[in-house]
Amino acid sequence: MDAGGPVTAFGDALVYLNDPFNWTRTGGILDLLVQHLRISALAVLLAAVLAIPIGVLLGRSGGGAGAIVVLSNVSRAVPTLALLTVLAVTPLGFSETGTVLALAAFAVPPMVTNTFVGFREVDRDVREAARAMGMSSRQMLTRVEFPLALPLVTTGVRTAAVQVVATATLAALVGGGTLGRIINLGFGQQDHGTMLAGAVLVAALALLTELLLVVLSAAVTPGPRRWPVRRVRTERAGEPEPTSSGVPL
Template identity: 80%
Template sequence: MSALADALRYLNDPLNWNRSGGILDLLVQHLTVSGAAVLAAAVLAVPLGVLLGRSGRGRGGIVVLSNVSRAVPTLALLTVFAVTPIGFSDTATVVALAVFAFPPMLTNTYVGFREVDRDVREAARAMGMSRGQMVTRVEFPLALPLVMTGIRTAAVQVVATATLAALVGGGGLGRIINLGFGQQDLGQILAGALVVATLALLTELVLVLVSWAVTPGPRRLPFRAAHPSRVGEPEPTSSGVPL
């Protein structure tokens, strides 16, 4: 209980937020590095997933790549980069986190495009659509929920894992936790953990809202369950006429 009180005291001190190298500065660093890693992974994973998903090839390779990539610890990659010309830098952190974010994006994009109904593809082809039109106007909208799920999963994992960068001299919110360990200050350690956890939850929430906004078709507010029909009241069809 004392550690929680110390953590709240740390978070309620405006100096800890506004000073140079304080929470706000570290938050900007954390978001910059995380955003760059997610963007880099998406630029590589999504087009590759589209290509492989449409062709139906590479399923075994994707499974192997996904499992191997998940098995490589991010901290190990950061340590390896430390003895290369990349060294201790934000570049090393971005590359390591991008490797970590790549598998869920690739897997979900691949599965999303593989699950597009073959009859839908044939109908689009019969309408005279080109390959590019089929991808952008038919297949991608249908696969978008799974694609966004992969991006959301990767982004939350990256935001949480970026704290490890502080162990090899990187920036971000992990510095609060690392400094707390160095000073044996449990309150500061807990404060840093609370900030990172809150940021991860906010990232999840924002990307759920983005996914809801960009997914085509009928929408209802996210996190809100559909209201069941009242007893005895006929359920309307999509045209508004009761069944």
Template identity: 70%
Template sequence: MTGFADALVYLNDPLNWTRRDGILDLLGEHLAISAVAVLAALVLAVPLGVALASSGRGSGAVVVLSNVSRAVPTLALLTLFAVTPIGFGNRATTIALAVFAFPPILTNTYVGFRGVDPDVREAAVGMGMSRWQVVRRVEFPLALPLVMTGLRTAAVQVVATTGLAALVGGGGLGRIVNLGFGQQDYGQIIAGAILIAALALLSELALVILSSAASPGPGRSPLARFRQRTAVGRPEPTAAGVPL
């Protein structure tokens, strides 16, 4: 219990938050590394997933790419980068995390686009839509929930793993944990772990809300569902504003 008490003392000290290289600075760096890694994976994985799904022959490639990417530990990549021109620091961490985020986004994009009803696709083509219009206006909205699920999974994993940046001279909240180990300060170690876990949970919550709001269909957002529930049982107004 002493470690948790020391962690609370560390977290309740305003100086630890506001000083240079304090919690707020490290939090911003942590979020920047995570965001760049996830965006890089998103830019690469979504077009590839759409292309493989459209060809109808990409299931084997998706499985191989996903398994190979998952089988390579992030820490092993960071160690490998150390003997290459990439070196240490935030750049190496960002590249390694992008590789880590790639498989769930690719897999979910592929499954989402392959799951679109062929009849819907044929109907869109029959209406005179081009292939790009079908992808953008028909397939993408229908596949979006699964794509967002892959993005959410990748983002939470990356946020929780970005703490490894501190092991290769990078920034982020992992520096608090790393410094705690160096000083044998268990309260600081626990405080850093709490911050990383809380940030991962908040990222999950934010992306769940975003995914719900972006999904097509009625009642897609919590606010819309709340309004829908409160509207149940209300009398329908007439043109004069008087219930029938």
């Protein structure tokens, strides 16, 4: 590629993204975005329905740490594209169902791991105090353990969701939709501008997903709000972190 290649690719990408026809036409960016979000949301929801109860059961029982480690390692070893390809040659064929199942399988391990760790790290003294107050096992789960484990549970969901949004682009390689189709189209036509436009859209969607889930996690987590950006900024400035009353410690 010549020296002007990257500049030309960025220019072509901007032209592609600024063309209203590319957004509104049938099978355009908006249609692919809706499909991308639908597939990702279904995959994350299915994974959460399966993974969170398993993590809760293992975390409350105190066992299964070895199984969690094995599950986490296996999930990293199995390529998502390979799983998509395998499901594509089953009776499911080139369907959204196969893509959702493959992405859900990819999202389960981080949710199980974080939920397991969150419940396992609930202080034993807190559990004993809850029992002493006459709480049933169900009350302990809903009123004590789950609120305390919620930060790690939501972290697992957020990690899985961002990974799913980014990985859903691979569905285009096995005949699926999603924003990956733009990248695949650009690759097939050797159009670097179109490829870059698709990559920018996927990256922006993943970042927006991360930001949205960080805000949602902070909103549902009990206790004072601790925004990571504010804390890092305070630490870098070398200033003491203020208390709830506004007086520095």
